[in-house]
Amino acid sequence: xQPFRTTRRVEFCDTDMAGIAHFANFxxxxxxxxxxxxxxxxxxxxxxxxxxxxAFPRVAAACDYVQPARFQDVLxxxxxxxxxxxxxxxFAFSFSCRGVKLAxxxxxxxxxxxxxxxxxxxxxxxxxxxxxxx
Amino acid sequence: xQPFRTTRRVEFCDTDMAGIAHFANFxxxxxxxxxxxxxxxxxxxxxxxxxxxxAFPRVAAACDYVQPARFQDVLxxxxxxxxxxxxxxxFAFSFSCRGVKLAxxxxxxxxxxxxxxxxxxxxxxxxxxxxxxx
Amino acid sequence: xQPFRTTRRVEFCDTDMAGIAHFANFxxxxxxxxxxxxxxxxxxxxxxxxxxxxAFPRVAAACDYVQPARFQDVLxxxxxxxxxxxxxxxFAFSFSCRGVKLAxxxxxxxxxxxxxxxxxxxxxxxxxxxxxxx
Amino acid sequence: xQPFRTTRRVEFCDTDMAGIAHFANFxxxxxxxxxxxxxxxxxxxxxxxxxxxxAFPRVAAACDYVQPARFQDVLxxxxxxxxxxxxxxxFAFSFSCRGVKLAxxxxxxxxxxxxxxxxxxxxxxxxxxxxxxx
Numbered sequence: 001x002q003p004f005r006t007t008r009r010v011e012f013c014d015t016d017m018a019g020i021a022h023f024a025n026f027x028x029x030x031x032x033x034x035x036x037x038x039x040x041x042x043x044x045x046x047x048x049x050x051x052x053x054x055a056f057p058r059v060a061a062a063c064d065y066v067q068p069a070r071f072q073d074v075l076x077x078x079x080x081x082x083x084x085x086x087x088x089x090x091f092a093f094s095f096s097c098r099g100v101k102l103a104x105x106x107x108x109x110x111x112x113x114x115x116x117x118x119x120x121x122x123x124x125x126x127x128x129x130x131x132x133x134x
Numbered sequence: 135x136q137p138f139r140t141t142r143r144v145e146f147c148d149t150d151m152a153g154i155a156h157f158a159n160f161x162x163x164x165x166x167x168x169x170x171x172x173x174x175x176x177x178x179x180x181x182x183x184x185x186x187x188x189a190f191p192r193v194a195a196a197c198d199y200v201q202p203a204r205f206q207d208v209l210x211x212x213x214x215x216x217x218x219x220x221x222x223x224x225f226a227f228s229f230s231c232r233g234v235k236l237a238x239x240x241x242x243x244x245x246x247x248x249x250x251x252x253x254x255x256x257x258x259x260x261x262x263x264x265x266x267x268x
Numbered sequence: 269x270q271p272f273r274t275t276r277r278v279e280f281c282d283t284d285m286a287g288i289a290h291f292a293n294f295x296x297x298x299x300x301x302x303x304x305x306x307x308x309x310x311x312x313x314x315x316x317x318x319x320x321x322x323a324f325p326r327v328a329a330a331c332d333y334v335q336p337a338r339f340q341d342v343l344x345x346x347x348x349x350x351x352x353x354x355x356x357x358x359f360a361f362s363f364s365c366r367g368v369k370l371a372x373x374x375x376x377x378x379x380x381x382x383x384x385x386x387x388x389x390x391x392x393x394x395x396x397x398x399x400x401x402x
Numbered sequence: 403x404q405p406f407r408t409t410r411r412v413e414f415c416d417t418d419m420a421g422i423a424h425f426a427n428f429x430x431x432x433x434x435x436x437x438x439x440x441x442x443x444x445x446x447x448x449x450x451x452x453x454x455x456x457a458f459p460r461v462a463a464a465c466d467y468v469q470p471a472r473f474q475d476v477l478x479x480x481x482x483x484x485x486x487x488x489x490x491x492x493f494a495f496s497f498s499c500r501g502v503k504l505a506x507x508x509x510x511x512x513x514x515x516x517x518x519x520x521x522x523x524x525x526x527x528x529x530x531x532x533x534x535x536x
Contacts, residue, residue: 012314017205020151031280055420068459284415
């Protein structure tokens with residue numbers, strides 16, 4: 001699959017006193033990139049789908065950091081689907097800036113539906129949702 | 135009224151590349167201090183109250199900055215009620231560290247109830263809630 | 269002055285359990301919009317300028333909230349210079365979405381130079397920097 | 403080793419529109435818990451140490467999520483040293499609330515010194531720092 005690419009500029013509030021982007025921001029950026037990817041396919045991390053509300057709470061997230069990102073850097077973020085399971089999906093992300101790899105990560109989410117009492121119940125990814133993903 | 139005092143330590147991720155706490159964090163800290171104050175009175179910014187769900191969306195927020203806060207500083211935050219109107223409440227906050235004033239701010243919230251279609255509707259502050267506040 | 273306009277999409281992590289964008293985010297967004305404005309003029313909130321490092325710590329920030337911003341809303345942010353003083357500058361921001369005003373705010377910053385011992389010292393805005401701003 | 407335990411209350415701004423704490427916050431909380439641990443031993447993630455400034459940029463971070471954390475939950479965070487290498491250290495974190503496991507994570511940091519031109523250079527963990535850690 002050709003990776004889906006989105007970009008993001010490092011903002012002042014993303015930096016910390018070490019003068020570089022704080023590591024936790026990469027997880028926010030992975031989620032935003034995933035949302036960009038999903039939006040490009042008419043999907044979302046929270047969406048009304050065939051009569052129920054789907055949500056995708058995260059069950060695992062990881063990131064490896066190679067080089068720091070700095071204020072005003074424009075990051076290229078490549079998004080690929082790493083694995084689609086029966087009830088979960090894993091996205092992989094690669095961050096680079098001017099061609100230099102900065103970081104790589106993965107986020108796994110469980111497909112859930114909102115129940116009437118506002119809890120989330122794990123369900124198989126609906127076939128129609130999966131078809132759009134793939 | 136004797137001010138309610140709570141404390142908070144400045145964390146690494148609260149800092150920015152200027153080496154000081156980022157200004158937007160003071161708004162998070164005001165809200166957390168307000169929640170501490172409310173909790174001490176059995177209240178909250180979102181609470182089931184006499185058969186309905188109350189929420190307090192913010193309608194105004196402001197902060198003046200005097201001195202920077204730095205990593206690991208323990209901030210003393212004094213919380214006072216600035217004004218209780220019919221449908222809104224304004225809290226005032228004073229931040230200091232080792233006796234030195236760092237910042238002061240105010241946050242005004244509207245009293246709302248969650249409607250059946252998940253919107254918020256402004257309502258008068260219930261008398262029983264107001265009595266606990268004052 | 270014709271306002272400078274930038275846009276920003278509300279992200280999932282910007283929302284809170286009330287289902288709307290958390291109020292503190294508007295301050296992050298004001299700063300990012302200010303940086304976009306400054307960048308368009310070859311300026312920045314932290315910049316090497318004529319042999320010294322300038323920084324613009326915030327001395328006051330305020331926001332009034334009219335309507336909530338929601339996940340995936342694309343916000344239009346208009347940036348204007350409210351006032352340029354001798355040693356400070358105030359930006360005004362207006363947030364709207366699909367033509368509806370959501371919020372308006374102001375941020376005042378002091379012009380400072382980094383001293384050799386890594387402190388910030390207030391100085392008059394350099395004439396050449398001011399000329400680019402106006 | 404007896405785990406070091408610290409606590410943290412989930413704040414309103416930590417929640418997202420799914421009504422639970424946003425997953426990226428756990429990384430902020432791991433760092434704050436690490437800092438609490440380090441502080442208890444007279445150490446820090448950024449510290450002047452024997453004539454040089456040490457910093458510990460993160461090289462890897464991961465978290466597995468078991469149960470959601472909710473507004474006002476008080477989280478117990480157990481901190482242990484997972485591994486001390488020559489130039490890096492890995493901390494492990496376990497999050498629970500009222501005895502129920504919510505999440506577990508790890509963060510690996512490289513020991514660096516700040517160079518004169520404000521870059522970070524990886525160095526072996528100083529023996530005196532390591533002795534305090536262990």
